[in-house]
Amino acid sequence: MVTAYAPASIANVSCGFDVLGLAVDAPGDEVSVQFNDIGKVRIVEITGDEGKLPFEVEANTASKAVLSLVNHLNYERGIDIIIHKKMPFGSGLGSSAASAVAAVVAANHLIGMPLTKKELLDFAIDGEAVASGARHADNVAPCLLGGVVLIRSYSPIDIIELPVPDSLYTTVVHPHVEILTKVARDIMPKEVSMKTAITQIGNLGGFIAGLYQNDLALLGRSMVDVLAEPYRSSLIPEFQSVRNAAMYAGALSFGISGSGPSMFAFSDNSSKAEQIGELMEKCLTTKGIDCKVFISKINQKGASVMW
Numbered sequence: 685m686v687t688a689y690a691p692a693s694i695a696n697v698s699c700g701f702d703v704l705g706l707a708v709d710a711p712g713d714e715v716s717v718q719f720n721d722i723g724k725v726r727i728v729e730i731t732g733d734e735g736k737l738p739f740e741v742e743a744n745t746a747s748k749a750v751l752s753l754v755n756h757l758n759y760e761r762g763i764d765i766i767i768h769k770k771m772p773f774g775s776g777l778g779s780s781a782a783s784a785v786a787a788v789v790a791a792n793h794l795i796g797m798p799l800t801k802k803e804l805l806d807f808a809i810d811g812e813a814v815a816s817g818a819r820h821a822d823n824v825a826p827c828l829l830g831g832v833v834l835i836r837s838y839s840p841i842d843i844i845e846l847p848v849p850d851s852l853y854t855t856v857v858h859p860h861v862e863i864l865t866k867v868a869r870d871i872m873p874k875e876v877s878m879k880t881a882i883t884q885i886g887n888l889g890g891f892i893a894g895l896y897q898n899d900l901a902l903l904g905r906s907m908v909d910v911l912a913e914p915y916r917s918s919l920i921p922e923f924q925s926v927r928n929a930a931m932y933a934g935a936l937s938f939g940i941s942g943s944g945p946s947m948f949a950f951s952d953n954s955s956k957a958e959q960i961g962e963l964m965e966k967c968l969t970t971k972g973i974d975c976k977v978f979i980s981k982i983n984q985k986g987a988s989v990m991w
């Protein structure tokens with residue numbers, strides 16, 4: 685049996701709606717695979733999902749990703765899948781991407797590593813699409829590869845791995861409310877003005893320059909979200925006061941993680957990252973909203989085989 689771990693990811697990173705994502709250390713999902721004698725892919729066990737995930741192979745992100753991989757390879761042996769769901773649903777932390785990624789990484793290892801990690805991307809995207817209804821890579825790519833990833837193009841898929849400043853810390857707070865990505869996408873306008881597009885392009889360029897120049901101040905001031913945040917922030921409890929708290933505690937930037945409700949802040953040292961976490965948590969708990977804080981550097985390893 686092979687078990688793989690795939691970490692949470694922060695999609696969009698404020699200035700890169702649908703085209704930027706980064707990986708953090710935790711939370712994450714684990715998926716185990718082993719050969720079976722029936723010559724088919726099947727899910728034999730799911731733990732930690734409170735019965736929410738489907739067992740149908742085509743409808744589950746993990747099994748769909750493995751199916752897509754074995755079909756591509758014309759691989760004939762059957763594979764049993766066990767999903768250990770450890771990530772919250774509808775959290776904006778790339779939970780469905782993590783299951784799909786862990787599954788293909790484990791399956792590729794089980795069948796003798798025919799593909800590189802990067803070559804697994806398409807199959808993980810196929811799996812994630814089952815849950816989100818669209819082929820996004822801004823969670824899947826960083827979850828698989830680690831680091832900060834730019835999706836330069838979706839058609840054809842063109843993924844650029846960006847440099848990661850060593851002193852950067854992420855603090856993520858997950859308020860315990862669920863937001864469906866579909867709902868968070870539906871409330872956004874289908875078209876934007878030229879002014880908005882220019883602002884977005886400038887900030888995305890500034891962010892990427894900030895990574896290459898290791899200029900954290902440039903990174904911070906480039907992390908402005910003019911596309912999603914103006915619409916999505918109303919879905920997130922205490923959004924403005926959590927932002928104020930994070931900035932007060934010394935954050936370089938603050939934004940919505942993926943489609944929310946999780947929020948994240950960047951900072952340049954671990955004690956600030958802790959302080960930011962404490963204040964963000966306090967903002968939510970004093971209003972009676974349960975939440976959990978996760979602090980890490982940017983995860984540069986991505987998904988990996990555990991054993």
Ligand code: HSE
Pocket residue numbers: 695696701702703776778820822823865868869912942943
């Ligand atoms: N970029 C996507 C969105 C990520 O924000 O809708 C969904 O997790």
